[in-house]
Structures are given as structure tokens and as C-alpha cells.
Amino acid sequence: MCLNTIFDSSHKLVLLAFVAALSVQTCALAVEFPDPITKCHFADEKCMIEQAQKLMKKAATGVPERDIPALEPLELGNIEMLGDKNSALKVDLVMSDVECYNYTKSRITSIKGFSKDLSKPMKVVTQNINPRIIIKSKYKVNGNILVLPIRGEGELTMILDNVKTRFTTTLTVEERDGKHFLNSDTFKVETQVDNVHIDMTNLFNGDKTLSETMLQVMNENWRLLSDDLTPVINEALGNKMKELLKKFFKDIPYEDYFLTD
Structure with a gap:
């Protein structure tokens, strides 16, 4: 009984560690455009210009999440x-x-x-x-x-x-x-x-x-x-x-x- 309890606890710890690692990897891969930039439909030039203008404004004070320093x-x-x-x-x-x-x-x-x-x-x-x-x-x-x-x-x-x-x-x-x-x-x-x-x-x-x-x-x-x-x-x-x-x-x-x- 004692050995089974130890095994179950160790198994759970390994499983939790695996899930945590997977979660961290998923978060790392799920990189999004910096707020307030949003996605556009492909070839929607008007939308792309609007989002690029937002990015330009944001870049004046820097975009740290993209490692971009202040551009003003x-x-x-x-x-x-x-x-x-x-x-x-x-x-x-x-x-x-x-x-x-x-x-x-x-x-x-x-x-x-x-x-x-x-x-x-x-x-x-x-x-x-x-x-x-x-x-x-x-x-x-x-x-x-x-x-x-x-x-x-x-x-x-x-x-x-x-x-x-x-x-x-x-x-x-x-x-x-x-x-x-x-x-x-x-x-x-x-x-x-x-x-x-x-x-x-x-x-x-x-x-x-x-x-x-x-x-x-x-x-x-x-x-x-x-x-x-x-x-x-x-x-x-x-x-x-x-x-x-x-x-x-x-x-x-x-x-x-x-x-x-």
C-alpha cells in the first residue's frame, strides 16, 4: 500500500510537470501581434494600413514584447x-x-x-x-x-x-x-x-x-x-x-x- 501510494504520487508529479512544461511551450509558441494591433483578411490593404499606423504610433514609445526600442x-x-x-x-x-x-x-x-x-x-x-x-x-x-x-x-x-x-x-x-x-x-x-x-x-x-x-x-x-x-x-x-x-x-x-x- 505504501509503495503504491508513493508510486501514485510520483506519477502525478511527473504528469503535472509534463503538463506544466507543455503549457509553457504552448504559450511560447502562441505569439501574437502587440496590442492594439489586430489581424486583417488577406489582401485587405485598408485594414493593413490601419494596423501598420497603430504599430507606428505604438513604436514611438517602444514595443518591449517584440524587443523594439522607442523610435521617437x-x-x-x-x-x-x-x-x-x-x-x-x-x-x-x-x-x-x-x-x-x-x-x-x-x-x-x-x-x-x-x-x-x-x-x-x-x-x-x-x-x-x-x-x-x-x-x-x-x-x-x-x-x-x-x-x-x-x-x-x-x-x-x-x-x-x-x-x-x-x-x-x-x-x-x-x-x-x-x-x-x-x-x-x-x-x-x-x-x-x-x-x-x-x-x-x-x-x-x-x-x-x-x-x-x-x-x-x-x-x-x-x-x-x-x-x-x-x-x-x-x-x-x-x-x-x-x-x-x-x-x-x-x-x-x-x-x-x-x-x-
Whole structure:
């Protein structure tokens, strides 16, 4: 009797441990979109835009359950632009501790490309528009703009008006335990800007006259600088977005992205 009682107790303990372990595993696999994001029917672009807009708003203060830090401001690290010695813009510019403000206030206008065919990569294209984005950083610059020399080291502020952005990402599919998980393989960013206003502190070691003259030239010829600087900023932005997408996609099966009814 005593041996049977001990056996029954041990059996129950093993069974309880197994059930508990199974419950933990089930909870770990049942990863959902962060609240308040909800699922959409497949190809319901209006719904996807609404949910992406909610995610953008939530991401401003961070999404800890997806390991996504606060994106307001959006930190882009260091950016370096080396001027073309054969062009009118012969400037070497190093920006450090780059921060992008107001990015999460972008209005998403289009999401296309998600597919039911998982046998090949998906090309997903997203577009948004933002009335004003502000970029701040420390800077160090040396070179020539047009025929004027420029040098300095201090704080840089760029104000970008009416920014239209197009994101193109190639999503590959990885199969794990019978489920399919997305991975951002490539990420390309393209932008159009209506105007850029630039301010730099401590140009020419703080010489007010030279600084004001140079800033006037830069702002009157903002597109010249923007054409060279925008691609390197877009590259940094693309790398950041690719990193964030990897975190978002890593443990939510693609099968769980959309409503089935």
C-alpha cells in the first residue's frame, strides 16, 4: 500500500510537470501581434494600413514584447558622406549620434506585395508621407560647396518638409517546425523632399559672418547637398528598418498574420 501510494504520487508529479512544461511551450509558441494591433483578411490593404499606423504610433514609445526600442527619436548611429572631388559639392561630412524626430508621425498610404505563395521571396512595397522630419546630429565637415570653402565641427539640424518615402523589402521565408517565418533579406529606401533647411553651429570656429554666408548658400542650394546626403541617410534608415523587421518577424508564423474566415 505504501509503495503504491508513493508510486501514485510520483506519477502525478511527473504528469503535472509534463503538463506544466507543455503549457509553457504552448504559450511560447502562441505569439501574437502587440496590442492594439489586430489581424486583417488577406489582401485587405485598408485594414493593413490601419494596423501598420497603430504599430507606428505604438513604436514611438517602444514595443518591449517584440524587443523594439522607442523610435521617437529614431536613432540612426553614424552617417558619413564623402564628396565627389569632380562635382560642385566637394564635401566630406561625418554625422554622429544621428537622431530622426517625428518619423513615427508618418502617414502610411500604401502596403502591397504580401503573397500566399511561399515558394519564392515576396517583394513588399510600403509608402508613406510626413509633413516634417527633423534630423539632429553632431557633425564634422571639411571641403567646398560650389567655390566656397566650408569647415567646422558642432551641432547639425536638418528640417525636411513634405517627405514622401517608399520602402521596398524582399522577404524570404524560413520553415521551422511546420510553420513559416518571414525574414527581411533586403531593404531599400527612396525619398522625395520638397525642401530642406540646414543649420550648423560653430562653422568656421564660430565666425558669425562666414557662418551666415555659408548657411545662406547651403539653404539656397539645398537640393545640391540633399542629392548627395539623402542616399546615405536612406541607407542608414533602411538598415535600421531591416533590423526592426527582423525582431518583429522572428517568432510570429506567417500563417498567423491574417484572418482565415
